[in-house]
Amino acid sequence: MLIADLMMRVFRVKVEVKLKPVVLDPQGKTVLGALHNLGYLEVQETRIGKLIELTVKDESEQKVRERVEEMCKKLLSNPVIEDFVIKIE
């Protein structure tokens, strides 16, 4: 085993990908309609996003955050219409 391997830790990362507030959410609207039909009239708004859970092996939390931010911009989200939040445990 290399020394580099010994310095590695495993991080659990949660990425929340949500539509930007100005973007319409037809899927959310449909779910809201279905909830109202079922009698849940107290629900006023529904928005649906993605929850992406990653298991990442790296040196430090800071490194993980930088890399996951890159992944979000390149692949995990569409920066034109979506925002993302990264949570590391």
Place this chain on the structure above:
Amino acid sequence: MLIADLMMRVFRVKVEVKLKPVVLDPQGKTVLGALHNLGYLEVQETRIGKLIELTVKDESEQKVRERVEEMCKKLLSNPVIEDFVIKIE
């Protein structure tokens, strides 16, 4: 305005819907492959779920939790293959 209306508060609720750990996640596998192709070899696992944000007007947090739990079982998740977590702000 009725007194009942005055007792109402607005709650922001987040529901995380994830596949149960025993259930295969082909979408997650595909994303993992794509991340590896882009050079993010530190990612070991990827699982993809839904993030549902609700705005609910009701009397108390406890009431909201009970009702949202019902909504999850009836509509928002598939209890056979998915778990859900409710977070109220």
